[in-house]
Amino acid sequence: xEKDVTIYxxxxxxxxxxxTISRALNDHPAVNKKTKxxxxxxxxxxxxxxxxxxSNLRKQHTNTIGVIVPRLNSPFMSSVIAGMEKIANExxxxxxxxxxxxxxxxxxxxxKTMFDSRxxxxxxxxxxxxENLDHFESFISRGIPLIFYDRVAEHNQCTSIVxxxxxxxxxxxxxxxxxxxxxxxxxxxxxxxxxxxxRLKGYKYALIDHDLPFSESNIIVNxxxxxxxxxxxxxxxxxxxxxxGIFVSNDTCAxxxxxxxxxxxxxxxxxxxxxxxxxxxxxxxxxPNLTTINYPGYEMGELAVKxxxxxxxxxxxxxxxxxxNLRSELIIRESSLRSKASSKKQAVFV
Amino acid sequence: xEKDVTIYxxxxxxxxxxxTISRALNDHPAVNKKTKxxxxxxxxxxxxxxxxxxSNLRKQHTNTIGVIVPRLNSPFMSSVIAGMEKIANExxxxxxxxxxxxxxxxxxxxxKTMFDSRxxxxxxxxxxxxENLDHFESFISRGIPLIFYDRVAEHNQCTSIVxxxxxxxxxxxxxxxxxxxxxxxxxxxxxxxxxxxxRLKGYKYALIDHDLPFSESNIIVNxxxxxxxxxxxxxxxxxxxxxxGIFVSNDTCAxxxxxxxxxxxxxxxxxxxxxxxxxxxxxxxxxPNLTTINYPGYEMGELAVKxxxxxxxxxxxxxxxxxxNLRSELIIRESSLRSKASSKKQAVFV
Numbered sequence: 159x160e161k162d163v164t165i166y167x168x169x170x171x172x173x174x175x176x177x178t179i180s181r182a183l184n185d186h187p188a189v190n191k192k193t194k195x196x197x198x199x200x201x202x203x204x205x206x207x208x209x210x211x212x213s214n215l216r217k218q219h220t221n222t223i224g225v226i227v228p229r230l231n232s233p234f235m236s237s238v239i240a241g242m243e244k245i246a247n248e249x250x251x252x253x254x255x256x257x258x259x260x261x262x263x264x265x266x267x268x269x270k271t272m273f274d275s276r277x278x279x280x281x282x283x284x285x286x287x288x289e290n291l292d293h294f295e296s297f298i299s300r301g302i303p304l305i306f307y308d309r310v311a312e313h314n315q316c317t318s319i320v321x322x323x324x325x326x327x328x329x330x331x332x333x334x335x336x337x338x339x340x341x342x343x344x345x346x347x348x349x350x351x352x353x354x355x356x357r358l359k360g361y362k363y364a365l366i367d368h369d370l371p372f373s374e375s376n377i378i379v380n381x382x383x384x385x386x387x388x389x390x391x392x393x394x395x396x397x398x399x400x401x402x403g404i405f406v407s408n409d410t411c412a413x414x415x416x417x418x419x420x421x422x423x424x425x426x427x428x429x430x431x432x433x434x435x436x437x438x439x440x441x442x443x444x445x446p447n448l449t450t451i452n453y454p455g456y457e458m459g460e461l462a463v464k465x466x467x468x469x470x471x472x473x474x475x476x477x478x479x480x481x482x483n484l485r486s487e488l489i490i491r492e493s494s495l496r497s498k499a500s501s502k503k504q505a506v507f508v
Numbered sequence: 509x510e511k512d513v514t515i516y517x518x519x520x521x522x523x524x525x526x527x528t529i530s531r532a533l534n535d536h537p538a539v540n541k542k543t544k545x546x547x548x549x550x551x552x553x554x555x556x557x558x559x560x561x562x563s564n565l566r567k568q569h570t571n572t573i574g575v576i577v578p579r580l581n582s583p584f585m586s587s588v589i590a591g592m593e594k595i596a597n598e599x600x601x602x603x604x605x606x607x608x609x610x611x612x613x614x615x616x617x618x619x620k621t622m623f624d625s626r627x628x629x630x631x632x633x634x635x636x637x638x639e640n641l642d643h644f645e646s647f648i649s650r651g652i653p654l655i656f657y658d659r660v661a662e663h664n665q666c667t668s669i670v671x672x673x674x675x676x677x678x679x680x681x682x683x684x685x686x687x688x689x690x691x692x693x694x695x696x697x698x699x700x701x702x703x704x705x706x707r708l709k710g711y712k713y714a715l716i717d718h719d720l721p722f723s724e725s726n727i728i729v730n731x732x733x734x735x736x737x738x739x740x741x742x743x744x745x746x747x748x749x750x751x752x753g754i755f756v757s758n759d760t761c762a763x764x765x766x767x768x769x770x771x772x773x774x775x776x777x778x779x780x781x782x783x784x785x786x787x788x789x790x791x792x793x794x795x796p797n798l799t800t801i802n803y804p805g806y807e808m809g810e811l812a813v814k815x816x817x818x819x820x821x822x823x824x825x826x827x828x829x830x831x832x833n834l835r836s837e838l839i840i841r842e843s844s845l846r847s848k849a850s851s852k853k854q855a856v857f858v
Contacts, residue, residue, distance in 0.1 A: 439734060442767075
């Protein structure tokens with residue numbers, strides 16, 4: 159097994175002192191240009207690990223962007239990452255990705271790994287558990303650009319990229335009300351995170367705007383997984399009065415909920431109209447096809463890297479500390495259409 | 509903006525020579541233990557980047573495992589990575605993941621990034637384009653464990669983890685034949701990769717074993733994407749004699765193909781029986797539910813990291829250079845069931 163090449167190996171090879179080697183690799187002024195070149199060439203030939211002795215790492219780009227995601231197992235996150243890859247590739251950057259699995263402990267470990275890997279910038283969507291940004295301080299204090307997307311937090315040196323979750327949820331709930339629903343259940347995720355908290359607000363405000371009562375008992379908070387959708391359906395079927403509408407915070411959970419309701423003889427949308435969130439491919443496979451919010455994940459990924467590159471190139475001090483809002487869209491399909499005549503006018507069929 | 513701490517900063521702080529600092533951080537015997545401790549403490553306090561001056565990196569674990577995948581956008585790959593995370597977490601390791609996007613160029617860049625990030629080991633599923641393993645030589649020559657999974661290549665120092673693709677495809681094709689199909693189309697991916705080449709063989713051998721003719725014109729090679737499934741359906745509808753069975757190499761493509769066939773008035777399974785591959789959640793949403801091969805992605809991910817850890821702990825020289833085969837399973841659902849009586853006996857319903 160070959161050992162890694164050290165400055166001592168290079169020193170032996172060239173009959174120079176390790177200090178000279180170290181200085182040359184650090185571009186120290188005390189070493190003359192010709193010697194530096196000789197040392198750099200030898201280092202490269204001998205397979206010395208590049209960048210290892212960088213004295214000022216900020217000058218020496220690794221051309222790597224770190225991405226921390228809660229979980230990779232969703233079409234939404236795949237789209238975001240595909241958008242990131244596109245822009246990163248075009249600019250000659252490589253992405254490395256890690257998952258927090260919704261825990262703070264893993265998110266901290268990820269941040270340390272990314273820092274030790276000397277990423278040029280970091281893109282983060284926060285875990286369920288994250289309460290503060292202390293574990294990103296090493297990036298912020300060194301001026302390594304840090305961008306939050308989707309699940310974001312406020313920080314005066316970081317840009318956040320989001321959709322207007324409140325508005326999207328308001329539009330979805332209003333659509334259900336326009337379809338004649340008066341008793342609407344909302345299924346959503348951990349309310350600590352902006353995305354779910356804002357959707358709950360949007361749902362609530364839409365009810366209020368249409369003089370419908372808001373009831374805590376109509377809110378189901380779960381993990382939004384396939385299994386959670388089955389469970390939510392059971393819970394709904396046990397409710398004192400069966401709801402006539404359900405607005406779910408992702409498509410995975412909405413689809414498994416519809417499947418479970420159908421098995422119990424509930425007709426969707428006749429008995430219960432259902433709306434999801436994300437516009438995952440599965441929303442076009444379930445019968446009836448699912449009304450949902452088109453979440454521009456790909457565009458969000460593209461934009462996150464674009465903003466990061468602007469900051470890396472030092473041309474956008476004025477962009478940071480902003481929140482960038484992307485547009486989302488209600489995609490109306492059969493799962494929510496109870497009054498065809500009234501809705502055709504405003505519907506966007508995709 | 510804070511600069512990164514260098515050995516010169518530590519030297520200044522402690523009034524010692526940079527050489528002494530460098531030696532101490534490299535655990536050089538010329539520096540006494542007390543001084544080393546003082547230097548290590550100062551380095552830590554000053555936020556010196558850990559491991560940067562490691563003289564023998566193999567001794568200094570980063571507790572990071574690198575993963576290179578073709579694409580992240582599939583439930584199969586998500587399952588693999590979830591299995592990897594589980595075992596890695598339990599052992600105190602963190603994963604960093606990058607995508608080759610099916611190109612050799614990106615796979616090379618990923619390998620370099622992983623090497624420069626000093627991962628303790630690397631798990632790789634190869635891109636469509638990869639022809640040789642030269643770009644992994646830096647890992648192999650340094651004894652950094654390298655494991656291939658799913659899309660693998662032969663190397664006498666690397667373990668490969670696969671399912672028996674030939675057998676799985678043989679079983680799927682045989683099932684179609686038992687359901688009365690005699691003209692079966694096979695839709696698959698790039699035949700350079702073992703997984704698709706082996707499935708084609710399994711399909712072919714099953715035909716031969718049942719005295720059915722094999723015809724090149726019944727093979728459709730595409731990207732196995734949602735769009736590719738639509739295209740394949742169009743191609744099939746134009747065939748001189750309509751096939752009575754289709755075996756597709758993933759569920760995404762099988763589902764979009766079924767949707768397109770249904771739109772054209774084809775009944776599945778009556779007119780054409782369809783089988784997919786992977787057992788993605790979407791296979792239980794499409795109507796009729798899709799017969800498919802259950803691909804144990806989670807178990808594959810777990811096993812890949814387990815084998816890697818054995819090699820890292822130096823306890824398994826005898827394990828390397830092996831190929832490990834995982835069991836897969838045919839899941840029979842409505843999309844292939846044309847003769848209910850005959851198949852009930854042998855069917856595994858899930």
